[in-house]
Amino acid sequence: MKAAIKSPKSAAAAEAGAKAAPQSGVKAPARPRAKAAPRRKTAYTPAEVRAIFERFQAIDPEPKGELDHVNPFTLLVAVVLSAQATDVGVNKATRELFQLADTPEKMVALGEERVRDLIKTIGLYRNKAKNTIALSERLVAEHGGAVPRDRASLEALPGVGRKTANVVLNIAFGEPTIAVDTHIFRIGNRLHLAEGKTPDAVEAKLEAIIPADLKRHAHHWLILHGRYICKARRPECERCPIADLCKFEGKTNDVPVPLPALA
Helix, strand or coil, rough: CCCCCCCCHHHHHHHHHHHHHCCCCCCCCCCCCCCCCCCCCCCCHHHHHHHHHHHHHHCCCCCCCCCCCCCHHHHHHHHHHHCCHHHHHHHHHHHHHHHHHHHHHHHHHHHHHHHHHHHCCCCEEEEEEHHHHHHHHHHHHHHHHCCCCCEEEEHHHCCCCCCHHHHHHHHHHHHHHCCCCCCHHCCCCCHCCCCCCCCCHHHHHHHCCCCHHHHCCCHHHHHHHHHHHCCCCCCCHHHCCCCCCCCCCCCCCCCCCCCCCCC
């Protein structure tokens, strides 16, 4: 019986395969990992982002915060007290408090025990009363009783974090900051407008995509949209002014409500 004769091409292929095969017990060098593609800042085009905020602007050109205050100090205190509490609840608690103490000096004189009694209807009132007195003492000792208008100084105050500093800088001093609360965090992720696992991540993406001329009131518009229309449990898509632009997979309407400026 004649042995099978390999063609020169098949023999060369076999030889090349033998050379390429790793020796027994020796691992082939690992292939370099491909770099992950950078995540997009938003699912919207710049034109769509501008359209969203221009519609919010048409509905409410000068939105206001819903925490009652009479000056930067009472605003600062109100925002500190609003953590894990509703604006309505905070306003009820601060009505008498701000009548008695609308400056850091008066708040220190009022004392922690009295402050605690006045705000005991809101959550975490003991710790909040302690922080209110502590930040008031710091303002008197280090800032002449005035609320500083820079982030570092604000965040150095007891009970003040990045969100609180952003609110004060925006409302009291007109800075175009974006304070990410629960509403903005939810909207950023739900609408794929600015997705992120932390408030800071959502804030950074919003800062990057919102046009400069619309940034001053942007966080107010988003808060109001989340509080009254794009609600946590059931978004009221039938009342939404950006329904046609919205990229939320669960939306129930594609037709935006008419805008006052265009009606």
